[in-house]
Amino acid sequence: MTDDQLDQDFDVEEGAADADEAAQYGVGPFSIREVALVGVWLVAFVVSFFSINVGRFESVWTSAILWILAIAVPTVAVFLIVLRRLSPEGIRRVGSLGIDQFASVAFSVSAVVWLQLIWETVEFAVETGAWARSWVIWVEGVLMLAGVVLTVFAPLIPVLRDDFRGRPEVPAHRSARPIRPVSPRPARAPRASEADAPDFSAYAAGTAGPAPYTGPIEAPAAVEPTIETRSFAPAQSRDTFESVEEPSSTVEPAVEPARHQAFWALVPEERDVVDEIGIPVFRIGPTAWALVIEDRGEAFVVRHEDGRIGYLHDISDVTRG
Structure with missing residues (x-):
């Protein structure tokens, strides 16, 4: 085998290796990270229907509006992740946030809510010696923290960061772009009446000469207007008309090209x-x-x-x- 053939085989193998590295494998249309995130949410969704209190049944769905941040917002985030794979032309962002960014915010907020419930339960147990809430808050807290790992910290984990590599670059939403510098407001220019007004402060302090004369000013003698009279004779009628020269036919108005024609x-x-x-x-x-x-x-x-x-x-x- 010649050297040229060896070089060609090496180039083919190198190209195949690059293709394998760029390819992303998963379960059906979903990546490994997305499948794990859906699984975490599914368990958290089922557990959310159990009672969070001890002694009386009260799930997170019946606790006023606690269900919105605790489980509803992560549910919406997972729904959008699944919809993105099944319908690429569907919803691509929530406001100025991408789907993955919204999922990171959703699971982070939900994790904080469940950690707050755990903190209150432990604090109450330390003071009274009784546990007011059930095992549900502990399971939900752990699951939401796992969701935070799969969303916020996924680009840093070697097994999960392949889901973010090789994505096409797109322009950022206007709310996600770098901010513009703020320029100082220019000083207000003085008005014409203020600029032209004389300064009498020096005369009032006595540091300048005599003040200018401010007495009455005699008005000039009135001048009687003269009215010039003219006689207007009726215009004589004309039996002929003057010919009006038409513009040259060689001059043509400029026509703007029609850009709205398909x-x-x-x-x-x-x-x-x-x-x-x-x-x-x-x-x-x-x-x-x-x-x-x-x-x-x-x-x-x-x-x-x-x-x-x-x-x-x-x-x-x-x-x-």
Whole structure:
């Protein structure tokens, strides 16, 4: 076997190794981290229907609004994680938070709620010697802490951080972008009346010469207006009309190019069509013509066959049809 063949085999094996490293394996459409998170939530959801008090039945669902932060918010987070895998074009964020960010907040808040209940129970037991709450709060506290590990600390754990590697980069939401520097407000310019007003403070203190004369000022003699009279004669009627020269036919008004006229476009390679904040909506390629409904100069407004509309910012080498 020659050296060239050895180099080719090595390149093939290296490419296969990179592909295996980039690939992500899991259970069906879900990653290992997502399956573990769903399992933790499922156990916590079932345990939440047991009584949290000793002596009388009262689950977290019947304790006023405690159920919202204790179990309902993590339930919504897990539902969004499952929906993201089953429907990639569905809900992609909650406000300015991504689905994983919302899940981190949800399990962190729920863990704090259950730790607060544990703290109150231990404090009451130390003072009175009796346990007021059941085993449910301990199990729920441990499960929510496990949810925090699977969401907040998952990018730091070797087994779980593969779920965050190789994700495509997208523009951040405007609420998640770096803040702008605050500039000092400019000083207020003095008004014209304040700038032109004379300063009499020096004359009042006696440090300057005599004050200017402020006595009455005689008004100038009145001048009688003169009225100029003119005689207006009635205009004579005309039996002829003057010809008006029409503008030259060689001068044509400038016509702005119509950018709102739809046309077909064909791109040389596959390109992303994004929404207003830069999230990819769909892709167009060289195998099919795309319908452009508006030309905005630096971007095209493209409409998909199913009715979705997005923006194509890379309009170089586009063939118009």
